[in-house]
Amino acid sequence: MPLRRWDEVKPCPTCKKPSQQILLPSEGRGEFTVPVVIHVDAKGNYRFPGSPDAKLPPGFEKRELKTIRDIEHFEHQMNAKLRSDSDRHHENETQAFAQIQSRLRSELRTAMQRMSPLGRDFAEMAMKMNDERKRKSNDCGFHVEILHFNQSNREAQRDASTDWKRRHS
Numbered sequence: 001m002p003l004r005r006w007d008e009v010k011p012c013p014t015c016k017k018p019s020q021q022i023l024l025p026s027e028g029r030g031e032f033t034v035p036v037v038i039h040v041d042a043k044g045n046y047r048f049p050g051s052p053d054a055k056l057p058p059g060f061e062k063r064e065l066k067t068i069r070d071i072e073h074f075e076h077q078m079n080a081k082l083r084s085d086s087d088r089h090h091e092n093e094t095q096a097f098a099q100i101q102s103r104l105r106s107e108l109r110t111a112m113q114r115m116s117p118l119g120r121d122f123a124e125m126a127m128k129m130n131d132e133r134k135r136k137s138n139d140c141g142f143h144v145e146i147l148h149f150n151q152s153n154r155e156a157q158r159d160a161s162t163d164w165k166r167r168h169s
Contacts, residue, residue, distance in 0.1 A: 034052055035052060035064035035065055035066045036064070036065040036066075036070075036071055036074075036144055037049055037051075037052040037054070037062060037063070037064055037065075038062075038063050038065065038074070039056060039057060039060040039061070039062055039063070040060060040061055040063055041057075041059045041060045041061075042059065044081075046078070047060060052064075065144070071144045074144070075142060075143055075144055078140075078142040079140050079141075079142050082140035082142055083140055086140060090136075105127065108123060108127070111123075112124075
């Protein structure tokens, strides 16, 4: 059935209340009718084309993710790669921050010698609070939209290939 004839809400066959329909892969093979396409180069860099038939950039090869297992495996690989890159970046940031923090704290401790006891207590408390502060998470959260987004968390759009139209509230 073409997507333009797809009803988003139909009555439940059991209780007859309106229910949202979910588009799943084709029966039997567990494959999507239109695969998720990615472009990969020899260095392992990825590009995500806007459509499955997009022109292949020079030096890239086309890969099709046809099953949910393929997509989940790709998401896992991408999250591992992004997490590794993020960890490396975070480690570099932490080292640079530690050097600056050490220099600034040394200057503050020198200045604290001229402070009142209340001022010294305040500076110590500020340093302690800074040390206990929660740092940024490095959860990359890479995902492929077709498995994770639906009508409830994605703005509708007009798409010539599916005749999907923007909803107005």
